[in-house]
Amino acid sequence: MAELLLSAFLQVLFDRLASPELLKFARREGLRKQLDKWGETMERIREVLDDAEEKQQTKRTVKAWLDDLRDLAYDVEDILDEVATEAALRRTLMAGESKASTSMVRNLVPACCTTLTPSTVKIKFRLGSKIKKINARFNDLVTQKDQLNLKENASPRPNKRRERPPSTSVVTEGHIYGREEVRGAVLQLLVSEKHSDASNKVPKVIPIVGMGGIGKTTLAQLVYNDKKVESFFDMKAWACVSEDFDVAAVTKTILQTLTSENCDGKDLNWLQVKLKEKLLGKRFLVILDDVWNENYNDWTLLRAPFEVGAPKSSIVITTRNQKVSSLMRTKEVEPFQLEELSNEACLSVFTQHALDARDFSAHRDLKDIGEEIVSRCKGLPLAVKTIGGVLRSKHEDRNEWEKVLKNKIWDIPVEESGIPTSLMVSYDNLPSHLKMCFAYCSILPKDYEFEENEVVLLWMAEGLIQPRQDEEEMEDLGSKYFHNLLSRSFF
Structure with a gap:
């Protein structure tokens, strides 16, 4: 986890090094080449972070290297803060001078000369000394990197994180508890002949939104396998989309579900033509499970063959991201936002998996x-199910149950739970600046109720909000960060 944050932190430093204001100041002060060199060195180092994370578990020298890198990254940030502060001060002074009346003689003096004040020389000397020390530490880290035989992108973390089994449409009815009300509402929207579609768009797109592990896929499975759905639609298909939104792959999955066509080696055009022929005039239901992609063009391309279906055709999507929901949904259809499961339902889920019973009788x-x-x-079904599954092998031993009670859910090995993988994928998909902001929230005490403005001010104080445009206020940008995390179910 620390290395994930370190990688995100390095990206934040990259962004700051590319700041137009910082570059302008650095160029004027003769620091541009040094900052460019930092960026190049950090890029070389960042490419081996995946391998370093793997090896630090067994090699103390690699762990020490990562600790040194983290310390250096913080010191680099301190210098960038100092440079940014000095640049802001210069802008303020220059703005004040431009407004004041000055003599014609002063106006004729080159700007390069007017900046050579004792204060400026002192700042250059101080920054130059610090930069030399940073350069030496960077060189040492690069040398150690080679000595430790750290490999570039040896085992890319994203691929490892995505080693989650794809969802399927199969569900065990007897093991589902809760969600009766929202299940009925989704079915009503899908199969009611009386329901009027104000837009008359085909297909109707219905989002199911909620955080990881809240039960979105399970709800979609229940709807997909409902007898009313079976009799209402001419055909139906299920596709697990996941993080990699490949239009051709998703189209192929749906086409192969609906037909016996051999799709191997076929291009997207062939796949979409065949799918369009199959759906023409038919009432269909398609489930797109676990959608992450926020690109509107990708969605319109995928959607094209579905527009020839009969009225009442529907696509149900499940997603953790409200932005995805807004982008894909039919405007007249409100998304179904899943909340935490009731305590009663959670107890039933727990006893089912821990004791193979409906209650504690x-x-x-x-x-x-x-x-x-x-x-x-x-109220998180995934957590309840996971803990129940772990206790299932404890032979109903009270002492063993008490041990589990004292542990944190993150202490359960990934092999047993899958929870870290399931939830970390949300973090993986964040842009670097949001990773840092979310990671900072770990300082907030457990169960502490916080306000948006409070968190934004904390981010600002830590320098985590870096506007790229002069006209954009830090508070406004921080509010955007906050609502972005909120829309992705992090808060």
Whole structure:
């Protein structure tokens, strides 16, 4: 986790090094080449972070190298803060001078001469000394990198994070609890002949939105397998989209579900023509599960073959991102925002997976611990199911249950839970500046209720908000950051 944050922090430093205001000041002060060199060196170092994270588990020297890199990154940030402060001060002074009346003689003096004040010389000397020390430390890290045999992009982290099994349409009805009301509402929207579509658009796109592990896929499975849906639609298909939004791959999956066509080696044009022929005049339901892509052009390209379907044809998407929902949904259709599962439903999910029972009737000695464990899961079905599955192998031993109660859910090995992988993928998909802002929120105490303005001011104080345009206020940009994280279900 620390290396993920370090990588994001380095990206923030890259962005700051590319700031027009910083570059303008550095060029005027003769620091541009030094800052460019920092950027090049950090890029070389960043390329081996994946390999370093793997090796630090078994090599203390690699762990020490990462610690040194982190310390250096913070010191680089301090210098950039100093440069940015000096640049802002210069702009203020120059703006004041331009407004004041000055003599014709002063106006004829070159700007380069007017900046050579004792204060300026002192600042250049101070920055120059610090920059030399930073350069030496960078050189040492690069030398150590080669000595440690750290490989560039040896095992790219994104691919490893995405090693999650794709979802399928199969669901076990007997193991589903809660969501009856929202399930009925989705079905009503899908199969009711009386429901009027103000837009009459085909297909109707219905989003199911919520944080990772909240039960979006399960709800979609229940709807997909409902008997009313079976009889209402002429055909239906399921496609797990996930992070890599490949229009051709998704189209191929849907086409192969609906037909016996051999799609191997076929291009997108062939796939879309065939899918359009198959859907022409038919009432269909398509589930697009786990959608992340925010590119509107990709969505319109994927959607094109579906527009020939019969009225009442529908596409249901599940996503963690409200922006994706807004981009894809039919405007007249409100998305279904999934909230936490009720405590009663969570208890049923827990006992099903931990005890293979619907309640604690036959295991009353475990009820108090079980209820406490469930309350810690805060209504998240994935967490409840995972903890239940872990306890299933504990042979109903009260002492073992108490041990699990004392642990944190993140202490459970990934092999047993899959939770870190499932939830970290949300973090992986954040742009670097949002990764830093979210990581900073870890200083907030557990269960602490915070306000938007409060968090934005903290981000500003830490220099995590860097406007790229003079006319953009830091508070406004911080508010955008906050609402972006909110829309992605991080808060």
